[in-house]
Amino acid sequence: MSDQLQEIIDTLKKNKMRTALTGLSVSWGIFILIVLLGAGNGLKNGVMQNFSSRAVNRINLWPGTTSIPHNGLKSGRNLSFTESEVALIRNEVEESRQITARMNSTQTIAYRKEYGSYSVRGVMPAYFDIEKLIIGTGEGRFINRLDMHEENKVIVLDKKIADLLFRNEEPLGKQVKVGQLMFTVIGINSKRQQWGGPNAYIPFSTAQTIFNPNGKFYQISFTVDGLTTEKENDYFNESLRSLMSHRLNFSPDDQQALWINNAQKEYVETMKIFGGITLFVGIIGILTLIAGIVGVSNIMLVSVKERTREIGIRKAIGATPMAILKTIILESIFITTFFGYIGMMLGIGLTELINFVMIQSTNGKPVTDEPQMSVFTNPTVDIGYALFATIILIIAGVIAGYLPARKAVRVQPIEAMRQE
Amino acid sequence: MIHIRQLHKSYHTEALSLHVLKGIDLSIEAGEYVSIMGASGSGKSTLLNILGILDTYDAGEYHLNGSLIRNLSEKQAARYRNEMIGFVFQSFNLINFKNALENVALPLYYKKVSRKKRNIIAMEHLDRMGLKEWAHHMPNELSGGQKQRVAIARAMISNPKVILADEPTGALDSKTTEEVMEVLTGLNGEGITTIIVTHEKSVADATNRIIHLRDGMIETETRKNNGIHETFLSPNNSTL
Numbered sequence: 001m002s003d004q005l006q007e008i009i010d011t012l013k014k015n016k017m018r019t020a021l022t023g024l025s026v027s028w029g030i031f032i033l034i035v036l037l038g039a040g041n042g043l044k045n046g047v048m049q050n051f052s053s054r055a056v057n058r059i060n061l062w063p064g065t066t067s068i069p070h071n072g073l074k075s076g077r078n079l080s081f082t083e084s085e086v087a088l089i090r091n092e093v094e095e096s097r098q099i100t101a102r103m104n105s106t107q108t109i110a111y112r113k114e115y116g117s118y119s120v121r122g123v124m125p126a127y128f129d130i131e132k133l134i135i136g137t138g139e140g141r142f143i144n145r146l147d148m149h150e151e152n153k154v155i156v157l158d159k160k161i162a163d164l165l166f167r168n169e170e171p172l173g174k175q176v177k178v179g180q181l182m183f184t185v186i187g188i189n190s191k192r193q194q195w196g197g198p199n200a201y202i203p204f205s206t207a208q209t210i211f212n213p214n215g216k217f218y219q220i221s222f223t224v225d226g227l228t229t230e231k232e233n234d235y236f237n238e239s240l241r242s243l244m245s246h247r248l249n250f251s252p253d254d255q256q257a258l259w260i261n262n263a264q265k266e267y268v269e270t271m272k273i274f275g276g277i278t279l280f281v282g283i284i285g286i287l288t289l290i291a292g293i294v295g296v297s298n299i300m301l302v303s304v305k306e307r308t309r310e311i312g313i314r315k316a317i318g319a320t321p322m323a324i325l326k327t328i329i330l331e332s333i334f335i336t337t338f339f340g341y342i343g344m345m346l347g348i349g350l351t352e353l354i355n356f357v358m359i360q361s362t363n364g365k366p367v368t369d370e371p372q373m374s375v376f377t378n379p380t381v382d383i384g385y386a387l388f389a390t391i392i393l394i395i396a397g398v399i400a401g402y403l404p405a406r407k408a409v410r411v412q413p414i415e416a417m418r419q420e
Numbered sequence: 421m422i423h424i425r426q427l428h429k430s431y432h433t434e435a436l437s438l439h440v441l442k443g444i445d446l447s448i449e450a451g452e453y454v455s456i457m458g459a460s461g462s463g464k465s466t467l468l469n470i471l472g473i474l475d476t477y478d479a480g481e482y483h484l485n486g487s488l489i490r491n492l493s494e495k496q497a498a499r500y501r502n503e504m505i506g507f508v509f510q511s512f513n514l515i516n517f518k519n520a521l522e523n524v525a526l527p528l529y530y531k532k533v534s535r536k537k538r539n540i541i542a543m544e545h546l547d548r549m550g551l552k553e554w555a556h557h558m559p560n561e562l563s564g565g566q567k568q569r570v571a572i573a574r575a576m577i578s579n580p581k582v583i584l585a586d587e588p589t590g591a592l593d594s595k596t597t598e599e600v601m602e603v604l605t606g607l608n609g610e611g612i613t614t615i616i617v618t619h620e621k622s623v624a625d626a627t628n629r630i631i632h633l634r635d636g637m638i639e640t641e642t643r644k645n646n647g648i649h650e651t652f653l654s655p656n657n658s659t660l
Contacts, residue, residue: 014517317527318502414474
């Protein structure tokens with residue numbers, strides 16, 4: 001075997017141009033395949049990331065203005081929520097899981113000489129999971145039930161606010177002035193807002209007492225489970241509207257009295273589109289694979305065909321067809337595996353490099369108010385899939401080498417030797 | 421050594437069918453030095469290719485060293501070519517990306533002789549041909565005569581019983597032709613049956629037996645007895 005391997009290596013070394021061209025073609029085919037698959041994955045991951053920034057099974061409710069007279073009441077009534085609607089949803093809506101009331105108030109937040117005007121949100125503990133906030137190790141905690149119950153004057157700041165107010169100081173445990181009252185900083189949220197400016201978060205109960213004595217507020221968010229189809233979501237929205245119409249006394253047909261934003265429904269719809277994208281990327285992958293197979297096969301075919309005369313000479317001096325076939329197939333395997341591996345590594349290397357550069361540029365970027373929607377994220381290829389594609393190309397190359405070689409060894413040696 | 425009876429060979433194309441050998445009867449004993457002459461298209465190269473199991477025949481019988489050469493498997497044919505026959509071609513048929521030593525050693529690779537041993541044997545054969553200094557040169561660095569001597573060394577390395585040479589001097593000048601013929605005559609002197617296809621009279625005259633082919637049949641045969649050539653007409657122009 002080692003003698004045969006040596007013979008193969010000798011042959012490849014002494015036909016540098018042929019080996020290099022064949023190898024280049026194999027490497028290029030696999031490289032392009034990996035890069036295109038990476039691009040497809042980047043697109044897919046970009047879309048997925050946009051959804052993962054908030055809970056996909058989230059429902060937002062906003063009260064509106066009635067547009068239909070109902071139960072003797074005129075149209076044009078402005079509606080609002082109270083905490084009893086939160087309790088209603090928690091108790092009556094089977095699918096509901098986590099729930100938070102939300103109220104916004106723009107306030108001046110100050111620490112010593114630093115201050116700024118920011119949106120202060122009164123929220124419940126579930127807000128953390130619904131909005132997928134991020135409080136890292138050593139960065140404190142979010143509002144809890146005790147804070148709610150005792151109406152604690154505690155506050156969680158978005159990282160941008162903390163950076164601006166505290167500069168190089170440690171914010172946790174420090175007192176900041178919100179309006180005219182002092183709040184203790186208990187946590188720093190490092191998730192950047194996709195939309196709008198940075199926020200500060202205080203317990204909903206505290207916010208109601210301080211900023212909203214009439215108890216009315218204008219947003220409820222909650223998560224739902226078990227709604228997987230568009231139809232189920234439509235039905236759920238209708239039921240929810242009906243439930244709320246009884247409570248708030250508006251017509252169930254009045255679309256403007258209650259605004260329902262069902263992210264789960266959007267998610268289901270987008271997943272449909274995304275199915276199309278996945279199919280598109282899949283088709284690109286398959287077509288690229290076929291193009292790679294054709295390219296690799298073609299070069300192997302030409303490479304073996306130009307050796308017909310050599311095959312004739314080898315037969316004339318006593319080589320059996322099997323010995324020649326074995327040599328050519330081993331050469332094909334050697335070339336396609338060696339150069340295929342190089343192509344695969346270069347492809348993976350490039351996709352990893354692009355990913356690295358993208359991560360670096362995101363990390364280095366200061367926190368801004370700009371929307372951070374992405375359409376292209378982590379354009380890397382699963383190693384298993386890359387290996388699978390490479391093996392397919394290697395097999396194709398070997399088959400493409402085998403077929404003309406089999407034909408060449410079948411002809412009489414004298415015929416083969418006449419070929420130029 | 422070689423016995424053929426009523427050998428026929430035709431080539432078929434879409435347009436026509438060409439009957440190249442039309443019932444050849446021929447016997448060549450071990451150690452003979454034979455040349456086959458004839459005009460282009462007379463079938464001399466076809467006959468040599470069949471003798472060398474490089475081509476098949478349609479009808480008749482061919483016995484080589486007592487074995488009937490017919491319906492051989494590819495593996496059997498390869499074994500005969502490797503162990504019994506050495507080829508020398510007009511166009512040398514060296515593998516152009518292998519040096520002289522590797523070309524000479526190649527038949528032993530297919531006999532599974534180790535690389536080290538086959539290189540030693542190949543070097544001995546090149547030395548015999550006066551080409552030791554050229555062992556590591558590529559074919560394109562050698563002259564025509566040197567290439568042909570490399571080809572003869574390759575033909576000899578398996579210790580064949582028969583050397584078949586198809587126009588071995590066809591591509592050489594007269595001086596080199598003499599050198600190559602000296603080598604072939606020397607090999608025959610060692611007892612190796614040598615058959616040369618040629619259209620050069622001077623080459624044929626160096627052999628002891630000249631077979632003249634015409635239109636796929638043996639026309640005459642000339643034998644050298646005590647340095648004098650005697651020509652016999654083939655009975656029916658096809659059988660000796």
